[in-house]
Amino acid sequence: MTDSKYFTTTKKGEIFELKAELNSDKKEKKKEAVKKVIASMTVGKDVSALFPDVVNCMQTDNLELKKLVYLYLMNYAKSQPDMAIMAVNTFVKDCEDLNPLIRALAVRTMGCIRVDKITEYLCEPLRKCLKDEDPYVRKTAAVCVAKLHDINAQLVEDQGFLDTLKDLISDSNPMVVANAVAALSEIAESHPNSNLLDLNPQTINKLLTALNECTEWGQIFILDCLASYLPRDDRESQSICERVTPRLSHANSAVVLSAVKVLMKFMEMLPKDLDYYGTLLKKLAPPLVTLLSAEPELQYVALRNINLIVQKRPEILKHEMKVFFVKYNDPIYVKLEKLDIMIRLASQANIAQVLAELKEYATEVDVDFVRKAVRAIGRCAIKVEQSAERCVSTLLDLIQTKVNYVVQEAIVVIKDIFRKYPNKYESVIATLCENLDSLDEPEARAAMIWIVGEYAERIDNADELLESFLEGFHDESTQVQLQLLTAIVKLFLKKPTETQELVQQVLSLATQDSDNPDLRDRGYIYWRLLSTDPVAAKEVVLAEKPLISEETDLIEPTLLEELICHIGTLASVYHKPPSAFVEGSRGVQHKRLPPRAGSGESTESPDVGQSGPSEAPPAVIPSQGDLLGDLLNLDLAPPTATVPSVQPSMQMGAMDLLGGGLDSLVCSSPMGAGLGAAPAAMPASLGGAPAVGGGLGDLFDLGGGVGMPTGSYVAPKTVWLLAMKAKGLEISGTFARRGGIIQMDLSLTNKAMSVMTDFAIQFNRNSFGLAPAGPLQVLTPLSPNQTIDVSLPLSTSGPVMKMEPLNNLQVAVKNNIDVFYFSCQYPLSLLFVEDGKMDRQVFLATWKDIPNDNEAQFQIKDIHLNSDVASNKLQGSNIFTIAKRTVEGQDMLYQSVKLTNGIWVLAEMRIQTGNPNYTCTEPRIVYANLLHSQ
Amino acid sequence: MIGGLFIYNHKGEVLISRVYRDDIGRNAVDAFRVNVIHARQQVRSPVTNIARTSFFHVKRSNIWLAAVTKQNVNAAMVFEFLYKMCDVMTAYFGKISEENIKNNFVLIYELLDEILDFGYPQNSETGALKTFITQQGIKSQHHTKEEQSQITSQVTGQIGWRREGIKYRRNELFLDVLESVNLLMSPQGQVLSAHVSGRVVMKSYLSGMPECKFGMNDKIVIDKQGKGGTTDDSGKSELGGSGKQSIAIDDCTFHQCVRLSKFDSERSISFIPPDGEYELMRYRTTKDIILPFRVIPLVREVGRTKLEVKVVIKSNFKPSLLAQKIEVRIPTPLNTSGVQVICMKGKAKYKASENAIVWKIKRMAGMKESQISAEIELLPTNDKKKWARPPISMNFEVPFAPSGLKVRYLKVFEPKLNYSDHDVIKWVRYIGRSGIYETRC
Secondary structure (H helix, E strand, C coil), X not given: CCHHXXXXXXXXXXXXXXXXXXXXXXHHHHHHHHHHHHHHHHCCCCCHHHHHHHHHCCCXXXXXXXXXXXXXXXXXXXXXXXXXXXXXXXXXXXXXCXXXXXXXXXXXXXXXXXXXXXXXXXXXXXXXXXXXXXXXHHHHHHHHHHHXXXXXXXXXXXXXXXXXHHHHCCCCCHHHHHHHHHHHHHHHHHCCCCCCCCXXXXXXXXXXXXXXXXXXXXXXXXXXXXXXXXXXXXXXXXXXXXXXXXXHHECCHHHHHHHHHHHHHHHCCCCCXXXXXXXXXXXXXXXXXXXXXXXXXXXXXXXXXXXXXXXXXXXXXXXXXXXXXXXXXXXXXXXXXXHHHHHHHCCCCCHHHHHHHHHHHCCCCCHHHHHHHHHHHHHHHHHCHHHHHHHXXXXXXXXXXXXXXXXXXXXXXXXXXXXXCCCCCHHHHHHHHHCHHHCCCHHHHHHHHHHHHHCHHHCCCHHHHHHHHHCCHHHCCHHHHHHHHHHHHHHHHHCCXXXXXXXXXXXXXXXXXXXXXXXXXXXXXXXXXXXXXXXXXXXXXXXXXXXXXXXXXXXXXXXXXXXXXXXXXXXXXXXXXXXHCCCCCCCCCCCCCCCCCCCCCCCCCCCCCCCCHHHCCCCCCCCHHHHHHHHHCCCCCCCCCCCCCCCCCHHHXXXXXXXXXHHHHHCCCCCCCECCCCCCCCCCCCCCCHHHHHHHHHHHHHHHHHCCCCCCCCCCCXXXXXXXXXXXXXXXXXXXXXXXXXXXXXXXXXXCCCCECCCEEEECCECCCCEECCCCCCCCCECCCCEEEEEEEEECCCCECCCCCCCEEEEEEECCCCEEEEEXXXXXXXXXXXXXXXXXXXXXXXXXXXXXXXXXXXXXXXXXXXXXHHHHHHHCCCCEEEEEXXXXXXXXXXXXXXXXXXXXXXXXXXXXXXXXXXCCEEEEEEEECCCCCC | CCCXXXXXXXXXXXXXXXXXXXXXXXXXXXXXXXXXXXXXXXXXXXXXXXXXXXXEEEEXXXXXXXXXXXXXXXXXXXXXXXXXXXXXXXXXXXXXXXXXXXXXXXXXXXXXXXXXXXXXXXXXXXXXXXXXXXXCHHHHCCCXXXXXXXXXXXXXCCCCCCCCCCCCCCCEEEEEEEEEEEEEECCCCCEEEEEEXXXXXXXXXXXXXXXXXXXXXXXXXXXXXXXXXXXXXXXXXXCCCCXXXXXXXXXXXECCCECHHHHHHHCCEEECCCCEEEEEEEEEECCCXXXXXXXXXXXXXXXXXXXXXXXXEEECCCCCCEEEEEEEEEECCCCEEEEEEEECCCEEEEEHHHCEEEEEXXXXXXXXXXXXXEEEEECCCCCCCCCCCCCEXXXXXXXXXXXXXXXXXXXXXXXXXXXXXXXXXXXXXEEEEEEEEEECC
């Protein structure tokens, strides 16, 4: 065996020589030549020139040679599609071979050749192979369907391969089942909404049976697939869990982790008081611990997952602290992860042990690890109050070591300890001050400056210390500059007499010599505060600080839930949702944990999790359909199709306003509404589906009979701001016109882990000058997972700017965390005022004066209403019927609308009675720019 | 799924490159070389994300194996697969080295084609693979139809790890209970953490498709039996003889041949074994571990340029047993200039390159103790940081299982062939080795 000779680079003319050898008559020589080609290919040389010669070697009865040629084909077929066709014949022939190994080889290789022309020829052999008598061929063919789908999804659907693949789930051979499941799961990923896998109790039962019999890899495919199933109730959930738990003893860690994923997910559905729930919790701990005796790479994957599990269900591993103690020879990535989990598991019961360990780690070699260990000591102090004193003394010991990065890290955490336990450990400040000179990292410097400023009254030479920092003010990082500014202002407020000069100096440095806007702004604010009202300044700057939370670095609950659904996968290693690192549509679906049976615990958050475009934030593309949906569509889902709006000019824009607005009042659903000769883009016609008709009925018949007390229709709330985009704040809302007052109804939900306060709202300039008429009334702080409903009255006296589309509204919401921006659309009917009924005479006169350019027509189909009901219905939204006449069996309604800015709109609506299925109303909508200044 | 698999030598040259998915290009090969193999810093994670492509790697001696993907794959599975790949290669051609890989590259490609289809791992049991991936292509054509279908049914079948029709003149099996005992002890002699991770390795040379049942002194099983019948609890002393009758197993995992659902419901271990050597089970215990050695360190700093170290080791097992290959490793500071060692037993040497005093003792009986003392001269340094004092570690081998595990039986049934459990020759051996056995000083 000296095949390594093929790797040695040869001189020029190699390709030429190879060509000759490939065409040699001697079998052995041929084979040697192909080997050389493959070796060259491996090291990255381009040997595509040899394509015809290599393909010529394909027809051989030597299996080894055949495999080599196939390997070559897979690599180069794409670059030589025309010549690749030459290989088709052999493939088709091989698919008929007596030897199942050869049949499988052919179908396996063909699927890897991504040439459209070959794909066509693949269909027939594949169909046969999917039904082959030999399981080895079937299991290969199952994967081949996934390959083909990757090349040409449409073809796979057209040829009915998906159904055949589904049938394979019931195959007698467990490996065929496993591969079919793998292929289906992958195909299903690219069709998020198709019910391709169609999991039901029967198929689940089949999968669970196959689970006991197939290879370790097959078990992983099946378990991963099971995890995407949603059991009907807690009993089914329990019975699946019972059948999955034996997998926890499998030697393959991936099988164990996938089983853990299924259990963690289905456990959500079990009532907590169930005995089985407790048993399951106990069963989960040992296998997780065992994963830590695997190879280091797997340990790493396991630890990243345990980190998630510990956050989700701390009770599982709370007694297992010791196994996470770091070993001297652990690779650094394992050490860092173990440390992270140790802190999460730290509690009063084990804190002594943990601290002793952490102290040990703080003397290790690896800088990152040591830093993290020091930081961990600080976190323990904050988490377990009883240990705070010991932690502080440990940190002081570490500071005495004078190791530069240890000292800096210690000072950063001591700052947090001061925040958590005010007025308790200030005696150590003296020690900290001794190390002032050795601090060279911004974070540590900023922390130290904070400490000096905060306790300025107890540090005799605080002014000197701060002054020393001031010398190199411009060389400091922004973090340090900001902190220094604040600290000196604090110092000034505490000892005003001696430090006047210092504060002058820092204020001028910050405001005049700095080009950092943040720094300048802060400087100016302090300056103005100090010069106008020093008492107020004191109240602001020296205000009591809110407590800091005990747990840090926790993953946001919605993300954590999603990651739990991805246990074992890359997402759980990165701690990021798949959409953050996977391109394209694959894996972008958000997964969620199932709701717990019998409790509304997690059902009350209709949050970010849902998949599909329906949750697209409203900021995306405003469709006219949306408008109309808002007004009329009561029980249909929010529109998914977005119709791009065409808005030719300012004037036309105004017309479009009407088109959209009125149409939305009269028509029913975003999919509906015929489009007349109107220039504005209008929703397409209704298909005449009964459900849709029902939606529209809401406006026309129900409303006509009952009458809406406050007038207009109010759309259900939609999500405007996603929690993921706003650090945990979710806002949904709608608009309403109640008794002549425009209101914005908002629901604010806190999905973050800390309390939110200080809400405020502001609008950007918009087409109709909408502006908040009062402040946003959120009186109590919003605690985590709480939702609050607020109604914000709006006025139309704000600044005006034409928006695109016209009814677009850009909103900024501020809270104690940050400022968030979103945009939404309001229904135009919001702006229809109550006194919009025009005098008949004026109407008539005006109607005649309207130029043709200002006219638009629409057709609205499938409205089963007579003119009176329609008229009543529209009046609820302040569209007033001025006159009615009947011409040739058609009812004509003449209507007027007045907008808040004084624009009048006149309309003619023609209703054809008699044909119940196709009642067509054709309102003639006219735009009049009259009485503008009224 | 796995998009591609590359094997590199230590220089970062590609030895094997197999791409399974269209989204992985040749540039991925270079990306890994540049960002991981040639990276200046030490590798901080076995998973690397470079330009939205994820690389999983493991290293065997100086060979890098990297799996590449652009999807959200099952990460645990990818690593398990890489280890399996190493096992398969080792089974075919021995040590994983650059030379061996180059010499067998055709075979490796053939294997990769078989065990990974479109990035999905397929049957990778060497027993099964060796029946049809033989590197004798011509021969495989001459399989009869029966042979062919036998191969495929084995590869895809329920018992993918064993082929039919195995015959031995002498039915024999060997059981090795291999344990590694891990300890972390404080300088004061307090056990910070201790556990045994054990493996039961079986070499089976049995004819046909034998049905086996394995029994050990698992506490749960013994307790269940105790409740079930025998009134006399002390009457079970015939099992161990060494006092401890049963042990509490924290957790165990099994080779895929073991019927897990049966273990889950009845806690019985039944299986049809692969032919030859394989690992039947792994287990972990933390309770009542016999720590074969105790290390008592004493380090004294005499001034700034001298350290005095005294270490006592005590053996803690039956005097009739002998421990072997004992090695104690005492770390020394980096600025050590000279070392004088005196030991009562064995040989001790200061190894400057390893920054440690290595003390070796060939054999040591139970209930004995031995001592070493050393004087370490230090060069004065102005390094402010104190010496980190790595722990004192120990290696040894003892002829018993520190967890106390005992094999109670391994029964073999082969109803189709006419040999019974009695005809099978069985061997059992216990070996306890040190895992990470450290005492802080």
